[in-house]
Amino acid sequence: MDHRNNEIEQIARELRIDIAKMFYISKTGHFAPALSCVDIFAELYFDGIIDYEKRFSEDRDRVILSKGHACAALYAVLAKAEYFPREALGSFYQKDSLLGGHPNVALPGIETATGALGHGICFATGTAMAAKLDHKDFYTYVILGDGESEEGSVWEAVQFAGKEKLNKLIVIIDYNKLQASDRVEQLSPLEPIKEKWEAFGWSVLSVDGHDFGKLHDAFLTAKGSQSCPTIIIAETIKGKGLSLAENKPEWHSRAPRDHEWDIVCRELGIERAELEKI
Amino acid sequence: MRNAATRVVEELVQRDRNVLAVTADNRNEIYQHILEHFPEQYIEYGIAEENMIASAAGLASCGKIPFLYTITNFMSMHGYEFLRNDVCIPNQNVKFLGRSAGLVSSSMGPTHQGTEELGLLRPLPNLITITPSTPIMAQKATEYAYQHTGPVYLRLEGFGEPEYYTDDFVFEVGKGYVLREGTDAAIFAMGSVASEALKAAEHLQKERQLSVAVVDMPTVKPIDRELIIDYGKKCKLMVSIEEHSIYCGLGSAIAEIVAEEGLGVPLKRLGLESCVDTCANRKDLREHYHLDSRYIVEMLKT
Known part of the structure; x- marks a missing residue:
């Protein structure tokens, strides 16, 4: 287990370097939100949670980034998992790129175009429902924002999935406690999250969203659910891994600038010149 | 014309296992009949149009052909961003049967009168919006909606509209x-x-x-x-x-x-x-x- 953890930690470190390189090119975008959920993606794609062999088939597991603004993390993971050539990362935010500021369905690995919040989880109830109707085995994974959960449509989806007992629907809430302008608890408190989702008929698990072993166990438990959908409350740190962006609301939608890149490179253990090499 | 359209859905449900009758607490007698006889092809979302529409996009992405039936204002206005982002932009194969278009709702007031939604629907990419004038046209337009791959929105009125067409009428999109x-x-x-x-x-x-x-x-x-x-x-x-x-x-x-x-x-x-x-x-x-x-x-x- 430890050995495996080390391997995934190394992958997550490389993904953070890729994300930094993308923002070095774009000079804009949602930097801290991507760093918050990149470990969750690393665990999903590189630790046997999704069925990698079936990734381009009709019966593939669906992964839906409902908080679409964190797309840099998903792009980095999809490139590493060879959904598309990694050179594409160099086009992040550039003219005619499929890697814009929010996911585009034309990019391999993207199921639906998210960006407006409270949509992805609704779309996901449809793919999970289709699996149920056709007795298929694929899972639908949704990465949901904590601030995003303020949208009413999220609760329409939660209610429907509970009613239909969509046991192959697994939501991971990226619970970093910050949203665009301030702390979630200042804007619109979410607690008690566990009790709310349980009341809608969901199974609720709570884990450290940066601990690969714990995430792994939670995913296995969720996949074993026979009677209801599961939400994994992943306790995360927005901007995780780069001290200047960690837990700071102002980093919601900005990229590092000027001398800040020196700090980023130091913490990632790379030379500044490497930022230009995708 | 509502029944003329939903009757087509009932026939399609029996012919094609991917066709689904879908509603948000707005079933008519024909959808009720589908629920009773083909429950595995019927989905009730409750009064939750936003989720219904985006979820239908998810269903369509897996090969299903959902026919969403509810009051046109609730579908197009309440659910607009979902219709736009989740269905129309990615060209998902979802069919909308919006009932109570025009002045059908008589004394029910402006919440129920479908008198502006064409302005919302017309700019959307990939979407074909049809306002049938008679029951036969509604029937033929619903059959067209099934044949066409991509989103189609029917603005359906009510019951007993005068008929000018005969059963051999051929519906063609974009034709007067x-x-x-x-x-x-x-x-x-x-x-x-x-x-x-x-x-x-x-x-x-x-x-x-x-x-x-x-x-x-x-x-x-x-x-x-x-x-x-x-x-x-x-x-x-x-x-x-x-x-x-x-x-x-x-x-x-x-x-x-x-x-x-x-x-x-x-x-x-x-x-x-x-x-x-x-x-x-x-x-x-x-x-x-x-x-x-x-x-x-x-x-x-x-």
Whole structure:
């Protein structure tokens, strides 16, 4: 287990370097939100949670980034998992790129175009429902924002999935406690999250969203659910891994600038010149 | 025409296991029948249009063909961003049966009167919006919706609309149907209010020897441009009539073509200038908003 953890930690470190390189090119975008959920993606794609062999088939597991603004993390993971050539990362935010500021369905690995919040989880109830109707085995994974959960449509989806007992629907809430302008608890408190989702008929698990072993166990438990959908409350740190962006609301939608890149490179253990090499 | 459309869904459910009858607490007797006899092809979302629409996009992405039936305002207005982002932009194969389009809801008030949604739907990519005028057209348009891959939105009125078509009618998107020929004036109508135009045209022929054409226009995107140009050139006056806002419906679409083609023909648009602002039955509402045959006769006889 430890050995495996080390391997995934190394992958997550490389993904953070890729994300930094993308923002070095774009000079804009949602930097801290991507760093918050990149470990969750690393665990999903590189630790046997999704069925990698079936990734381009009709019966593939669906992964839906409902908080679409964190797309840099998903792009980095999809490139590493060879959904598309990694050179594409160099086009992040550039003219005619499929890697814009929010996911585009034309990019391999993207199921639906998210960006407006409270949509992805609704779309996901449809793919999970289709699996149920056709007795298929694929899972639908949704990465949901904590601030995003303020949208009413999220609760329409939660209610429907509970009613239909969509046991192959697994939501991971990226619970970093910050949203665009301030702390979630200042804007619109979410607690008690566990009790709310349980009341809608969901199974609720709570884990450290940066601990690969714990995430792994939670995913296995969720996949074993026979009677209801599961939400994994992943306790995360927005901007995780780069001290200047960690837990700071102002980093919601900005990229590092000027001398800040020196700090980023130091913490990632790379030379500044490497930022230009995708 | 609601039943004519949903009856097609019931037939399709039996022919194609991927067809789904879907609603948000708005089943009619035919959807009730589907629920009872084919429960595995029926999904009830409860009063939650946003989730219903995005979820339908998810279903369609897995090969399902969901037919969503509910009140047109709730579907198109409450669910607009979901219709736009989740269905239309990615071109998902979702079918919308929006009921109570136009002034069908009589005394129910503006919340239920579907009189602006064409303005919302027309700019959306990939979406074909159809306003059938009769039950047979509603049936044929629903069959078309199934054949077509991509989103289709039917604006359905209610029950007992006058019928001008026969069972061999062939529905074609983007085509206007000439119900009556004429050379003095041409009335372009959307929905069952075409019957008021027909009545007026018959009266004007008999009493005033005026030759008035009536054209049924179920789609405004694509629109039958050639037909509009043809009548714009041969008639002295064009009229549009719709149980819809004049600012974003059939009349405004015709005005675009009259201007773009430099036809120079006067165009009188009959329709609503605001949301429904009074309580009355449909007949009285038509009178109130100048959508009745008597008003058309008064307007054209001079």
